[in-house]
Amino acid sequence: MKILNSKLNKIIILIFSVLLIGTSGYMLISGYSFVDALYMTVITVTTVGFSEVKPFTPEDKIFTIFLILTSVFIVGYAVSTFSEYLVSGKLFDYFKHR
Amino acid sequence: MKILNSKLNKIIILIFSVLLIGTSGYMLISGYSFVDALYMTVITVTTVGFSEVKPFTPEDKIFTIFLILTSVFIVGYAVSTFSEYLVSGKLFDYFKHR
Amino acid sequence: MKILNSKLNKIIILIFSVLLIGTSGYMLISGYSFVDALYMTVITVTTVGFSEVKPFTPEDKIFTIFLILTSVFIVGYAVSTFSEYLVSGKLFDYFKHR
Amino acid sequence: MKILNSKLNKIIILIFSVLLIGTSGYMLISGYSFVDALYMTVITVTTVGFSEVKPFTPEDKIFTIFLILTSVFIVGYAVSTFSEYLVSGKLFDYFKHR
Numbered sequence A, B, C, D: 001m002k003i004l005n006s007k008l009n010k011i012i013i014l015i016f017s018v019l020l021i022g023t024s025g026y027m028l029i030s031g032y033s034f035v036d037a038l039y040m041t042v043i044t045v046t047t048v049g050f051s052e053v054k055p056f057t058p059e060d061k062i063f064t065i066f067l068i069l070t071s072v073f074i075v076g077y078a079v080s081t082f083s084e085y086l087v088s089g090k091l092f093d094y095f096k097h098r
Ligand SMILES: [K+]
Pocket: A047, A048, A049, A050, B047, B048, B049, B050, C047, C048, C049, C050, D047, D048, D049, D050
């Protein structure tokens, strides 16, 4: 239970980091307002992706590529951590205690 | 089987709640028609996300951020419930009955 | 192996049905060309969702809601079939043959 | 560990191939700049899918359909390889060594 909690904490910290990096980036690089930058980050990292709030400059596109690839790795880590827990942690316990 | 059914019921109720909250929200906050609000909710929570039906006000964006993050948690719960069932429920049964 | 093949066949048939229903629907309901209708179906069911090829009428939106919810169930079935195979089929074999 | 590494390597090579094919395709077929073509490929294969950088010709749509379906198979392969490893590789080791 403690292992799950500590890994979930790590994932939550990573997700907040992505939101922070994305929001700061869109405010600094694209000159978006806080709400626009947070909105843009949330629709990007969750892959909802409606449309760009305003047309992207090449710099905005490069930042967005970086943000998408980063968040794909974070989500990948989150999923693999979770699977690892399910298979090696919990299952192992079942075998140990029967 | 009963455990699976009751958990699937919970997931279905949660999904309907998300559709209800989304549709009501877009009708009340953004002044969308029923079809537009349902369409907007479905393309948001499934992450299809074509484009906003009409340009979003900051209030619309904040509601959409809330809706996306809520539905991500619902989907997360659905997936983890399902995985938990697969690993701890069914597998356990296989070991018990062989 | 035969079980996997027959389940994969079922999934492939379901995916082709979704592509066929989507393409026919967008040709008949929205008056899209074949390429536009196939493109619209592919970006919808894979949740890429760039933008509507031309603005949607309410009928188009209702058909799209139906298409998205159908393909979500198909994908859900595909994933659960696959997981079921992995857990109950293959694993079971490992235990039987060791 | 070696098996995981070699399979992860294969997946990484496949992902780079998809990025290379997508970027080349959008540069040659749609006449996009390198940044636009890479941006278009990344938002397509990750299913973020904001909007087309410029309106698509029928050729662009056919190439995009091909790119999406290819990357769906790659992602499918990546997920099934990973699941296979988790279930048949790692789990098997746990049973062998207890
Ligand atoms: K999308």
